[in-house]
Amino acid sequence: MLAYILRRAGQSVFVVLTMAALVFVSVFAIGNPIDILLAPDADQIEREAAIVRLGLDKPMWEQFGVFLWNMLHGDLGRSFVHGSDAVHLILGRLPATLELAIVALVMAALIGVPLGIVAGLNSDSWIGRSVMTGSIIGFSLPNFWFGIMMILFFAVELQWLPSGGRGPTGTLFGLEFSLLNPAGWPNLVMPAMTLAIYKVSLVIRLAYAGTREAMLQDYVRFARAKGLSRSRIVGVHVLKNILIPIVTVLGLELGSMIAFAVVTETVFAWPGMGKLLIDSIARLDRPVIVAYLMIVVGMFALINLIVDILYSVLDPRVRITETAG
């Protein structure tokens, strides 16, 4: 077990290092940082002084070493626009994004699992077919357009929900969360629903396939023979068995939700780190772009690592085949 975790962690470190190299090359080799850092009217002496100060006269590998060293110390440069430390700037926006992603994830599970099970149990009737067709529509909806349509319908026409922004928040451990303040809930509904819609379809498909497969298994037949009620068979035995793959996939999807939050946050002006990224790209604020990238890469590597380890705990076969192979 320990050998598996260590080897898997080694792979994650390798992924982060590779991505760091790619980010380094794309930012420092494609663009000239001097052009961005200095005012266009800087003279030759100022330019050379800046080149020496930034270490740009050193060989490429040495510069990369410095970049990695600074990264290990949590220093990815200062924002040109905000003037503050890029890492702190992004971490300050992290709670808003994480909250949005987690609420969306829970929504996806709560809506998707029941619909998928119902469709799986009635796969030959119109209920099953319409749920599955609905899931294809969910897959096809362009995320940002769905968000805009929600604003048009619920904020402009019906005026039930606010069209954007985060609204009032509650504080926990010095961090702000909308969930802690009921007055902030209406602001959370539309962004979370927009972010969740694609995953709802995904969960429906997983639950549908899982239910159809589980209903043919011997343990279901045995539970039926034992005289258990249908609701108990489905609610306890089938549900438990189909939840394992769904939890795994949703865990993996948390990362992609954080990435997709970029779109949702832009539509709803949600002050998370995705909106910060888009604003930084528009203003060419390179340190913030690099910092966002490295933080997200690190987060992805960590999420993948945790899911793999959890999976190997839940299902020993993974661990054994990995070690044997």
Add this chain to the structure above:
Amino acid sequence: MTDAALTSAAVAPPVETPFRRFASDFFANKVAAVALVIIVILALLAIFAPWVTPQNPYDLTQISIFDNMLKPGAKSMEGKTFWLGTDEQGRDMFSAMIYGLRMSLFVSAVATSIAVLVGVSLGVTAAYFGGRVDSIIMRIVDLQLSFPAILIALILLAALGKGVDKVILALMLVQWAYYARTVRGNALVERRREYIEAAQCLALPRYRIIFRHLLPNCLPPLIVIATVQVAHAISLEATLSFLGVGVPITEPSLGLLISNGYKYILSGKYWVSVFPGLMLLLTILSINLVGDHLRDLLNPRLKA
């Protein structure tokens, strides 16, 4: 052969080829058939855009700023009717949408075609040679697939800048890995079949074995993935354009049209973002419905 056999052959339906059987299976599903027809119509509209639209939305001599933000069905200064309204520059929404669809389909189709070529070549190479070549290619595939496509595309475009060619490059780079992985998986199975062994015994050149014998037998599952990926590419391109890193403003795609309409949503001017979005949804949905049905047809496990 007797006379009776000859006459019965003459009245018998046309010979059942694998393709004909597949086509009749495909059209047995009404929803998928309708979706396919919609795709064909949309593609024709896009290809023949200059002939089917009432105006060229990029020809400044044909549009008038006085016609800007007209409601659907309103009449222009010259008495023309704009059935879907006009945008902020006085362009007919219907014409702008068809041209936008043309851009969206062009970018996605080109990107997907190149990605299929690159992914298939690398996937087959990895499977055929195995060993170090295989592990290097597959490590890159794993690395790339562990990050969401939107993030990779966003970063690439932030570094490269705007432009149709850059969007195509970004969409290609986020897609190839799917094809490489799928083809490698199939090729690994096919490689051990007798016909490859026979070809090797005949001392055929390697490229011939790979491209004439191995590759054609790995293609069917690829058709499904490529279909679904075109839909993904269209959606991704629209999203990138909405975020402001996609196609330039001079050549708007459907995503950029929606992005323009987004500004007017709070004032209730719905038509600038609703109609292009509906067209986008119709396009992606039709492709997904066809892809979904193709998957059912080509999946041997569901045949039983």
